[in-house]
Amino acid sequence: MNTSTWPNNINLKDIIPTIILGAVQATRAEKTPWSTGLLGHEYLYKLLQSSPKHIYDVLWIQKETFFELYKWLESNTKLELSHNILIQEQVAMFL
Secondary structure (H helix, E strand, C coil), X not given: CCCCXXXXXXXXXXHHHHHHHHHHHHHCCCCCCCXXXXXXXXXXXXXXXXXXXXXXXXXXXXXXXXXXXXXHHHHHCCCCCECCECHHHHHHHHC
């Protein structure tokens, strides 16, 4: 790297996390939105009954991790049923 053109006010150690995050996001396959015709809670129920690979492909986390996250958020935050959307659905939509 030619340091004569590198800005003096940028600390490489400060931007490494951003570089890593960008690289990880660039490697993810682009998600194509699609409609199943199911209501949110029905879709989530069917999804969570499917294969571990399918669950990971949709949520980007493992089923067990999803349940741990959901339970933690339910216990430690003010997340609650909203507009008839279950907490599990809200977490899945966020992911």
